[in-house]
Amino acid sequence: MASPAVSVVCVGMAGSGKTTFMQRINSHLHSKDKVPYVLNLDPAVHSVPFDSNIDIRDSINYKEVMKQYNLGPNGGILTSLNLFATKVDQIIALLEKRTAPNPENPAAKQIEHILVDTPGQIEVFVWSASGSILLETLASSFPTVIAYIIDTPRASSTSTFMSNMLYACSILYKTKLPMILVFNKTDVKDAEFAKEWMTDFDKFQEALRAEEENGAFGSEGGVGGFGGGSGYMGSLLNSMSLMLEEFYRHLSVVGVSSMTGDGVDEFFEAVETKRQEFERDYKPELERKRKENEASKDSRREMELGKLMKDMNVSGSSRTRNGGPDGPETVSEAEDEEDDIIKRGLADGEDDSEEEYVGPHAGDDGDDDGLSQRYQQALSGSQSAATDQDNSFTRYLRATAWLSLQSLPLVAGPGMIVAMLLDETRPASSIEVYFARCLGFGLLTIALLTVMLTGSIPLTATVAEPVTTEDSDPKAPYALPTLMVTSLYHSISGFYAYTWYATGGQGVFAVAVAGNSLLAFIGLWCVLFASSEGKISRKTGADKRTTGFPFSNTEADKKHIGKKRI
Numbered sequence: 001m002a003s004p005a006v007s008v009v010c011v012g013m014a015g016s017g018k019t020t021f022m023q024r025i026n027s028h029l030h031s032k033d034k035v036p037y038v039l040n041l042d043p044a045v046h047s048v049p050f051d052s053n054i055d056i057r058d059s060i061n062y063k064e065v066m067k068q069y070n071l072g073p074n075g076g077i078l079t080s081l082n083l084f085a086t087k088v089d090q091i092i093a094l095l096e097k098r099t100a101p102n103p104e105n106p107a108a109k110q111i112e113h114i115l116v117d118t119p120g121q122i123e124v125f126v127w128s129a130s131g132s133i134l135l136e137t138l139a140s141s142f143p144t145v146i147a148y149i150i151d152t153p154r155a156s157s158t159s160t161f162m163s164n165m166l167y168a169c170s171i172l173y174k175t176k177l178p179m180i181l182v183f184n185k186t187d188v189k190d191a192e193f194a195k196e197w198m199t200d201f202d203k204f205q206e207a208l209r210a211e212e213e214n215g216a217f218g219s220e221g222g223v224g225g226f227g228g229g230s231g232y233m234g235s236l237l238n239s240m241s242l243m244l245e246e247f248y249r250h251l252s253v254v255g256v257s258s259m260t261g262d263g264v265d266e267f268f269e270a271v272e273t274k275r276q277e278f279e280r281d282y283k284p285e286l287e288r289k290r291k292e293n294e295a296s297k298d299s300r301r302e303m304e305l306g307k308l309m310k311d312m313n314v315s316g317s318s319r320t321r322n323g324g325p326d327g328p329e330t331v332s333e334a335e336d337e338e339d340d341i342i343k344r345g346l347a348d349g350e351d352d353s354e355e356e357y358v359g360p361h362a363g364d365d366g367d368d369d370g371l372s373q374r375y376q377q378a379l380s381g382s383q384s385a386a387t388d389q390d391n392s393f394t395r396y397l398r399a400t401a402w403l404s405l406q407s408l409p410l411v412a413g414p415g416m417i418v419a420m421l422l423d424e425t426r427p428a429s430s431i432e433v434y435f436a437r438c439l440g441f442g443l444l445t446i447a448l449l450t451v452m453l454t455g456s457i458p459l460t461a462t463v464a465e466p467v468t469t470e471d472s473d474p475k476a477p478y479a480l481p482t483l484m485v486t487s488l489y490h491s492i493s494g495f496y497a498y499t500w501y502a503t504g505g506q507g508v509f510a511v512a513v514a515g516n517s518l519l520a521f522i523g524l525w526c527v528l529f530a531s532s533e534g535k536i537s538r539k540t541g542a543d544k545r546t547t548g549f550p551f552s553n554t555e556a557d558k559k560h561i562g563k564k565r566i
């Protein structure tokens with residue numbers, strides 16, 4: 001059996017080159033015909049230079065979250081991640097589905113790699129509850145490897161190198177996942193020095209001494225340091241490097257240039273080594289976690305919510321900022337906001353679409369209660385998502401039942417129907433009976449087609465899943481059009497019945513108006529809010545009630561996405 005896809009989570013300090021590295025390994029895998037599955041978890045990134053299959057920005061508008069809850073830039077990223085983490089089960093289900101072998105086409109290439117880009121603010125991901133939830137859940141389903149990206153030119157002095165190593169050590173300790181140290185930008189500075197320092201303590205001491213002698217201690221590349229290497233700092237660095245020896249032993253180290261592509265092959269060799277290590281050393285723990293998760297889904301959700309809320313309380317301090325809670329922090333942000341206000345003013349009311357990103361209760365106050373409610377809703381929403389889709393059969397059945405109800409008296413007792421509609425008392429003529437029965441058969445046929453075309457009734461044994469309106473569903477092309485056409489049919493029928501009622505005043509037409517209008521409204525409501533497209537993001541499974549037609553706001557989102565550098 002083919003091994004499951006390995007997920008590579010790229011973390012690193014701001015500017016270390018995570019995104020460029022992601023782009024490089026993504027294109028490398030494409031060139032090897034091993035198309036990866038890509039996730040972008042950075043809500044504040046302006047644009048990503050690669051196609052991502054799941055993008056946090058598709059479901060969360062980071063700027064809107066900041067505004068809604070009066071948060072600063074980091075609080076905004078954290079809250080966006082927290083909101084996204086509430087959908088983790090759906091994301092993992094989607095990943096499992098996409099990376100599993102296709103039983104109908106066993107020859108099809110299986111996805112071998114899941115690549116994950118994380119926010120530039122490393123601490124927001126690594127130290128937040130949502131980061132842990134996302135990582136833990138990912139690791140409980142797939143072999144997961146952390147790629148810690150280091151800006152090599154910036155790590156060339158002993159002190160910056162040591163700071164980076166300590167940070168990497170803390171991440172390893174926090175995530176408890178296999179780690180690869182990726183010394184990036186080797187086209188600017190070769191990473192050999194770092195490998196030497198990690199394997200040979202004497203070499204590190206030598207470099208430390210050289211920096212002390214040159215008065216370059218604490219500088220990058222040995223230039224312009226502050227000359228404080230002697231005494232306390234020097235001996236501290238010495239003992240730290242000794243202490244880290246054990247840590248170094250558990251790491252794979254590769255030098256890479258994301259610009260030129262050097263070292264990418266070695267990186268994937270390291271990924272394979274770490275994947276095996278994961279399977280060997282982490283698998284038992286993984287199995288235990290998976291069982292635990294299944295057994296305690298509800299209590300786990302409670303715990304996760306608690307963690308998320310605690311996170312928010314801690315980050316609450318970022319809520320009051322210069323110039324009031326909504327005040328911009330940088331010139332570019334101020335310009336952006338001004339831009340937004342102008343656009344909103346012009347579009348007055350048209351931009352309702354943005355509310356989608358902060359949930360169905362966007363009108364809630366931007367306080368902790370509102371946020372707690374939002375998390376609760378998001379959590380329960382993700383639990384009930386499958387049922388919403390499963391309900392499609394019932395939706396269509398209602399329309400079918402109504403049509404059948406109308407057709408039965410027309411077929412079974414056409415004489416009675418005609419007599420009810422006649423002003424005079426006489427038996428129905430044969431032509432009237434003929435047309436009444438024709439109409440009855442016509443309605444029955446439409447009723448049957450309505451159900452068949454939605455795909456709600458499995459016609460072959462291979463259709464094991466309930467119908468959805470997802471693109472991947474072979475029945476999808478029929479579901480929405482069928483719903484639209486039947487809604488239109490009920491609207492027209494309702495209107496026609498109304499004209500009869502208005503002119504003749506017969507009660508039976510009033511019933512027809514009510515029945516048809518009700519079904520037309522149900523149909524319209526389903527088209528707008530209840531289709532998979534309108535409610536659940538196809539990529540993330542996130543709640544997107546107003547992104548479907550006619551509220552589609554993909555473009556508005558693109559315009560209002562926050563800047564990467566905050």
Ligand SMILES: Nc1nc2c(ncn2[C@@H]2O[C@H](COP(=O)(O)OP(=O)(O)OP(=O)(O)O)[C@@H](O)[C@H]2O)c(=O)[nH]1
Pocket residue numbers: 012013014015016017018019020021119120121184185186187188256257258259260564
């Ligand atoms: N010379 C060189 N420059 C690189 C390399 N990788 C990235 N860079 C540059 O480093 C800068 C930062 O790269 P990004 O990929 O945006 O870094 P990041 O870690 O995603 O940044 P944040 O998301 O803001 O944390 C850009 O100017 C890149 O062009 C490399 O291998 N060589």
